[in-house]
Amino acid sequence: MNNEVNTEVAPSVIAPQEIDVSIGSRSWLYKLIYGGGIIFDLTKWLVLILVVLAIINTLFFSVFVVSGVSMSPTFKDGDWIFWSKNIYNDTKPQRGDIIILSYPGDPTNKTYIKRIVGLPGEKIEIKDEYVFVNDAKKDEDYIRYSVGTDPGGVWTLTSDQYFVMGDNRPNSNDSRYFGPVGKRFIRGKAISRLLPAFQLTSDM
Template identity: 40%
Template sequence: MVSQDYHILAQFTPASLDRPRPRLYGHSLARYLFELAFMVIAIYTLVNLLSVRFLVDGVSMSPSFESGQSLFVNRLDYLFGTPQYGDIVVFHNPSNTAEDYIKRIIGLPGDVIEIRDTILYRNGAPIIETYVAEPCTPHSCPDNRWELGDNEYFVLGDNRNHSSDSRLFGPIHHSLLVGKVVFRYWPLSDIGIINR
C-alpha cells in the first residue's frame, strides 16, 4: 500500500524538482555589488544636495575652529528656518562671492550693533561672549555702530583681533548665506556635532 501511494505521488511531482538547481552565486554577487554601488552614489548625492564641505583656512575663528579642520555645512537649515544668535555660518564674501568665509552670527535683522571702548553691544546691552579668543584691542575694535536692515546679519570671527568680518564689510545679506555649520569631521580627534 505504501509503495503504491509513493508511486502515485511520484507521478505528480514536477520535473523541475528532479533537475539540479542553477547556481546563483555569480548572479547574487553582481546584484549585491550593483545595489551597493547604487546606495553609495545615492547617499553621496544626497549629502551633496543637503550640505557642503568646508575647509577652515585661517585663524579668524580660533579657538572654536582651527586652520585645516573640515566641516559639514547644512544648506537647508536657513531655507526652512532663520539664523539665530551664535550660529556659526559659512557665507559668500560680499566683495568676492567665489570666496567663502566662516563666522559667528552676532546680530539679526532689526538689531543695533555697537562697539564702544572695545565692548560689543546689541540693542544697548553688552554681549557676554565666552568663546572669544582674547579681548579686542582698540585698533581691531574701534568705536562704531550698525543698524541692521531686513534680511541683514552681523557676523564676527571669534578671534576678533585677527578676523575680517562685518566690522570691515558691514552686515551681510541673507542671500549670501551658504548654511549653518553642523558637524566637524576632520581631524578625527575633533570629530563631533557643532553647538553654538
C-alpha cells in the same frame, strides 16, 4: 562457403557530456562582471553610496574645509565642517549661529565661515574692544581668550541684515570691514566638526 570473419569493431557510442554552466564553473572574470562576487558587490555598494552622497551634497548637506584662523579657537585651519544648506528655509538665523556665507561683493563667490553677532533691526556698536547690542554689552563666552574687537563703529541693521564676526577678532575679515550681510548671502549653518574630531557646535 565464405568463412571470413568480420573483425571490425563497431564504434562505441559516446554519450554527450553535459557542460556545467553554473556560476561556480565560470572564470573569475565572468563572475566579476556578471555573477557577483565580493569585489563586484563592494563596487556596486560603493557606487550607490557615492550617488547618494552626491544627491545629499547637492540638496541638503555639504562639507566645508576651514581655511585660515579667523574662527579660532572654535574652528581651526584645516577642520572639516558638516553644514546644513536648508536649515534656514523654515527658521531664521539666530545670534551665535556659526554660518557659511558668500563674501558680499566678491565676484569669485568665495565662501566664508563666521558667527552671527547682530540680528535684523538691531544697533551694533563696537567700542573699548567690546560688542554692544542695542547699547547693552554682549557677553561673548565663545571667545576663549582675551582678544581685541577693533576697529570700532556703529551699525544699524535693516530688516534683512546680520552682523557677522570671526571668533579670532584680530585675524578676521568680517562685518567690521565689509558691513552687515543680507540674508541672501547666508548659505547655511555649521552643524558639527567632522575632522579632526566629531563635535557638536553647541558644545564649542
